[in-house]
Amino acid sequence: MRILRGAVYRQLLVLTIWICVSQDVVSEKTELQRNSHAPDKFVLSDPPIGLFKPIEISPAVIPRNPYPVEPLPPMYPSFPSTYEPILTGKCPVNFSLISSIMEKTASDCSAPLAGLVGNVICCPQVNSLMHIFQGAYSSESSSLVLPQIAADDCFSDIISILASRGANSTIPRLCSVKSSNLTGGSCPVKDIATFEKIVNTSKLLDACDPVDPLKECCRPICHPAIMEAALHISSGGSSTLDNTNTSATGIDVINDCKSVVYAWLARNLSPEDANSAFRILSGCKVNKVCPLEFKEPSAVIKACRASASPNPLCCDSLNAYIAAIQKQMLITNRQAINCATMFGSMLQKGGVMTDVYELCDVDLKDFSLQAYGQQGCLLRSLPADVIFDNATGFSFTCDLSDNIAAPWPSSSSLSTLSLCAPEMSLPALPVAQNSGKLGNSKSGVGIATFILLHLISSITL
Template identity: 40%
Template sequence: MKGVLSHFLLQIPVLILLLILLFMDKSQSSPISGAKYSFSIRNKVHVLPYDISPNTQPLPFIPLLAPSPLIPFTNDSLPKLSGLCSLNFSAVQDIMTKTATNCWTTFAPYLANVVCCPQFDAMLITLIGQSSKYSGLLALSKTQANHCLSDIQKVLVSQGANENLNNICSVHPSNLTEGLCPVASVDEFESIADSSRLLTACREINPVNECCDQVCQNAIDYAARKIALNDMSNSNGNSSLPPKIARIKDCKNIILRWLAGKLNPSTSNSVFRGLSNCNLNKVCPLVFPNVTRITNECGNRIRNQTTCCKTTKSYVSRLQEQSFVTNLQALKCAVSLGKKLQKENVSENVYDLCHISLKDFSLQGWYC
C-alpha cells in the first residue's frame, strides 16, 4: 500500500506540469488586441514554436520554457505619444530597438559611458538625419524638440530602456536644435560645405584606422569650421556673436545629421558609433575621490604594506562602481591615478606592490 501511494505522489508533479502546458497552449491561442503606435516598432523576442501574432500578449512562460536570458523582457504597454513630433520614427525602428537594449533599465547607469549614451546619441542623429529627407531640415525648433524628446523617451522605455535615460546621458531638448550653428537646412548646408568630400571620407569607416588617421573626423572638422565661420566675415567685429568653439561644436552635429540623411540608418549608426569610440578612448571617464587615506598609508615610507594595499584596493574598488570602462580607458585611468598619487608624495609603485592591474579599474574585470 505504501509503495502504491508513493508512486502516485511521484506522478503528481508530472500531472501538474502537463496541466500548466495545456493551459498555456489554450491561453496563447486567444489574441488580445491593443492600440498601436502611429509607427511600427518591432520587439524581437525568441519564444516557443507557437504562432503568436504581434498583437498577442502571451502569459508568462514557466522557467523551464523561458526565452534566452540574453533577450530583454520588454514592456508590452503602448506609450501615449504627443502626436506633435514630426520625426519619422519608423525609418529607424531597428536602431531604436538596439538603443533600448543597449540602455536596458538596470544596466544603463553602468553602461552609460561605454555603450548606452554613444548609442543614444547615434540614434538621435540618425533619426533627425533620416527625417531631413522629407523635411529638408537638420534641426528641430525648441517646441518640437520638447515633444520629440519626450516621445522618444516613451518609446525607448516601452522597449525596456531606463526611465532616466535623458538624465543619464545628459540629453536635453536643445540637443535636437541647431544650437549656435548658423545653418539648419539641407539646402543651405550643401551650398556652403563640400558635401562630396564629406561623403567620400565618411561613407564607410574602419573603426581602428579612423581613430589613427582621422580621415572622416578631419573632413567633419573642416566643414564645421567653414559653416560656423560663414557669417562671421560680415560681423564687423560684433562681440555679441557666440564663441567660435561652441559654434563649431554645434555645427558638427548638423554635419552628422546631414550624413545620416545620405546613408542608410544601419550604416550611419555604425559610422557614428565608430567616431564616438575614437573620442571615448581619449580620456578616463572616472572621477577620482580624495586620496588622503592612500596618502596616509602609502605616502613617504610605507610602514605597513598590508594596510597600504588594503586601502588602495578599497579605493580602486569604489572607482569600479562608477561605470564600465574600455581597456584603453582603464589604461588612461591607471595613468591618471598614478600621477595623482605621485603629486601626493606616494613614491612607491602601489600597482606592482599591491598586484593591481588594468582590469581592477573596471567593474567587468572584477568578475573575470
C-alpha cells in the same frame, strides 16, 4: 599508531575536499552545456593560444552565486517588461524608418544597466540616435533640423518609445540630451540647399563612408572632415578658417553646426552605416579620458609613501580605495589605462614613488565594475552594445587582455600619455603573477569563483 591514524585522517580530508570540488565542477559544466546550444553565443573549447580573444559574458555563463548572503550584482538583472508608448501624435517623423536604431538604443540603455554603461555604451548610442533622427526628418523636408515645437514633441516621443522598450526613463538627465539638440541651435546654416552649396559634400562623404574603426582614433579622417564642414557653415561659407571664433560663444556655434553636419551624413547614409560611423567617432572621444571620479587618496598616500617592498598596510589601503572605485561603472580597456595613469599620478604627487600597482598586484580590470566582488570586466575600446535575448538575458563583450598589470606612470605628468603610441597598445596576457605578493585581492578566491574564471577563460566567440 598515532602517526598512522593522522595519515588516515589527512587522506580522508583530501578525499572529502576532492569530492566537493568535483561536484562543483560537474554541476557547473553541466549547466554550461545546457546553455551551449544557443546559436552563435559561445563554444566551449580549450583556451586560445597567445592573445586571448574577446569573450561574451552572459547569465548563462555565470555559475550559482558563491556568496548567497550577498545580492546578485547589477550586471545581471532581469529585463523589464515592455508596454505600448503614449505618443504625442504631433511628431512629423515616421519612426519605423529608424526602428532598428531605436531598438538598439533601448537595449543599450536598458533600465537596470543604463547608469553602469552610460559613458561607454548608452550615451554614445543615444547621441547617434539623435543625429539619425534628424537625418530621417530631413529626408522628408528641406531642413536638416527641426523647429523647436516639433523638436519638443518628437523628443518626448523618442523617450517614450525607448522607455516602452525597456530603456531607462532618465536618459535625458543621464546623457545630457534635450529637445534643443534636434534644432541646430545657433548654427546659421540649417537648410539642405545652403549646406550643400557651402560644403564640399563629396569630400565629406568620402571621408566618413565608411569610418575605419582601427585608424580613425589615431589617424582621423572623418572627424577632421566634419570639423571642417562645421567651421565652413558656422562662418557662413567663408573659405578661410584662420579667423575662427574661439570664444565660448563661437565654440557653441561650431558644436551646433557639427550636429547639422551629422544630420546631413545621416540623411545620406543608411541608418546602420550612420550609426556605425557615429559610434566609432564617439568611441575615439570617450577612450581619451577616464570617466571615474577619484577622491583624495590621502589614506593610500600615508600607507604607501615609504613602501619599497610588499607592505600589507599599503596594499590593504590601496585595495580598499580601488574597491570603492569599482562600484562606479563599466569602462573600456583604454579608459582603464587612463584611469590607472591618472590615479598613479595622484599618488606620485603625494610622494608615493614606488610602483604600488606591481607590489599589490593591481590589474587594469580592477578599475572597472566587478561581478560578485571578484571578477572585473573591461569593455573593448571599439564600440560595444548590450545584447538581450530570452534565452541568455543580458550579455557583454569583455576583453581578456584586461588581465594585464595596471601601468604605473613614468612621471606625475599626464601630458606624455598617448594611446596611439606603439608602446601603449594592449599587450598579450602575461604569465602568472607571483602568488607571494601581498594585498592581492584575488588570492583568496573560493573554489566557485575559480571555476567561474576557468570556464570564462575556456570560452571563445
